[in-house]
Amino acid sequence: MPDVTSEDTTATHALAAETRRALFADVARVPGSAKPDPAVVAHGITRTFGGLTAVDVEHVEFQRGCITGLIGPNGAGKTTLFNLLTGFDQPNTGTWSLDGVSLGKQQPHQVARKGVVRTFQLTKALSKMTVLDNVKLGATGQSGERMLSALLPWTWRKQEREVTERAHELLARFKLDAKADDFAGSLSGGQRKLLEMARALMMNPRVVMLDEPMAGVNPALTQSLLGHVKSLRDEGMTVVFVEHDMDVIRDISDWVVVMAQGSIIAEGPPEELSSNQAVVDAYLGGHHDQALEFDDEGNPVGETAVMVKQMEHDMNASEGIPDPAPTATNDKEVGR
């Protein structure tokens, strides 16, 4: 059980870049493909809201020690899938596990104690609490919260010290240590994202699910955030990462899983994405009528490049990220 006092075993899974590439060489480029050493395996997950099927994932595996980018158009079901896998919502059907241990029918803090944590698209910093206290909140389910411990104060005092120490370490890691005693409400958008990550790491997780960690972050902080995400992987963590910016996805992912209308419609290495017809169709709603064109390296060219740019522009716009290049918008054309 990972807690702030446990020994961190994740480092044993740190994989070099060549090893990660080799791992995926023989993985089938199909939805639900088997991975050589999956940390998380989910099967038959469905979630409906009234008549709407938000998630209908037959099978998915997330490879240990790698970054999996989870992409898909707005409303594809990415956040709902994260909610389900981390106990923030319960599915209608399905089973899922970390290293073979079931994570079903559990509360978020129980899932976190088993090793899977998440961050949120809209950061959940409590603005009237200090930055330090916000990070300490990540250490839920510690003995200080249990009844018996109330009678044995020395157990929680020791733990309180350890939790505070760990929180300070994480604040230093994310360069927020100077802000420890400030109210979280005083942080910028990017700093709140860092705070979210620090809080998620309090439990020494093995799997981190990041829901759009770059959204709304000013470009100066984007690179540093990306560096932090890569460093989680380099320490051996398994990272699943929802992101709309294709450049970021290409830069950071070892493997990409694509969702549309609740289901997984494609999987593959990031460099093969833009030539995947199912992916382009999903983003463009199938409303294009000309053949797609790519150069030898799989980069879109001509009209296809314009459409892909349009797609990225729309996705950025939905996140409130300004697009420096003037782009003609035709929302109907892209199925929104």
Ligand SMILES: Nc1ncnc2c1ncn2[C@@H]1O[C@H](COP(=O)(O)OP(=O)(O)OP(=O)(O)O)[C@@H](O)[C@H]1O
């Ligand atoms: N609590 C809810 N009640 C009703 N419908 C919901 C609820 N949560 C999600 N949905 C619907 O489920 C579908 C999937 O939503 P979800 O937020 O998971 O998509 P997403 O891929 O994360 O989208 P985005 O990229 O815009 O964040 C959408 O149609 C959404 O409106």
